[in-house]
Every structure is written in structure tokens, then in C-alpha cells.
Amino acid sequence: MATDELSSKLSRRLQIEEGAEDPVAVDVPEHQNGSEEKPSTANADSELGAKLLRRGELNEGQGEPSQPSMKVFNPYTEFKEFSRKQIKDMEKMFKMYDAGKDNYIDLMQLKLMMEKLGAHRLTPA
Structure with a gap:
């Protein structure tokens, strides 16, 4: 959708x-107090x-x-709610399903990973 x-x-x-x-202007209705709100x-x-x-x-x-940003990403400071062991486990799982070894998981790799990890059981039949 x-x-x-x-x-x-x-x-x-x-x-x-x-x-x-031709572009068509969209009318935005005014609120009761007279202030306009953007869509x-x-x-x-x-x-x-x-x-x-x-x-x-x-x-x-x-x-x-x-050029892409050269900002360093540190998952340990970015995700404080996870322990170092949990982050290492997630990185290991990510690398396992990153078939292209390009540090990105495309849609098919994500689908495969979710099926292997049991996400298909969460969807209604």
C-alpha cells in the first residue's frame, strides 16, 4: 500500500x-483558532x-x-541499552547474513534472516 x-x-x-x-495546489483547512498547520x-x-x-x-x-560522511559510528555508545556481548552477538549475526559482505543487508537477505530466525511464525496464517 x-x-x-x-x-x-x-x-x-x-x-x-x-x-x-501542471502542479496543483492543495488546500489546507484552517483550524478553529485560525492557525494553519502544514500537512x-x-x-x-x-x-x-x-x-x-x-x-x-x-x-x-x-x-x-x-563524499560519504567519515563520522565514526560506535555501537557501544549509540546503543547503551544493550550490553557489549549482545552487540557482539548482533554484529556476528549481521555478518552471517550479509552475503555480499558490503555491510548492508538487502531485502532478500533480510527476508532470509527473518525466516531463519523464526519471524515467519509471527505473521498471521
Whole structure:
């Protein structure tokens, strides 16, 4: 459901950017006290628009790719609710299911991991 909504928004935004469709203003109802509230998706739309614009510039060769952040991630200070042993066990499990050894688990790897760890028993039959 959310994927369909996202894909329709992305395709509409691309059509607007290509000039195939005119943007339509969305009326936001005013509250009783007279203050206006932004729609909850306004921030996400602007962020998505900025990312799409950046991606378009990169694809056209106009923008320069930015270097990834060199910020060091320390799981022991980031997740204080877990003990060092628990974090080590989670890292070991992650590395076991990271088939590409690229420090990312894609959707199929995640699905396999969840099936092996018993998540399929949690879903309704």
C-alpha cells in the first residue's frame, strides 16, 4: 500500500518536473483558532524533492558526487541499552547474513534472516 502511494507520488512529481502535468495546489483547512498547520507530508515531500533534484543533476553530469560522511559510528555508545556481548552477538549475526559482505543487508537477505530466525511464525496464517 505504501509502496503504491510512494510510486504514484514519485511518478506525478517526475511528470510535473518534465512539464507533462501542471502542479496543483492543495488546500489546507484552517483550524478553529485560525492557525494553519502544514500537512504531515510537507517535510517529506520537500526532502524527497530535493533528493530527486540532486539525483537528476548527478545523472545529467551537472552535480558533483559528495563524499560519504567519515563520522565514526560506535555501537557501544549509540546503543547503551544493550550490553557489549549482545552487540557482539548482533554484529556476528549481521555478518552471517550479509552475503555480499558490503555491510548492508538487502531485502532478500533480510527476508532470509527473518525466516531463519523464526519471524515467519509471527505473521498471521
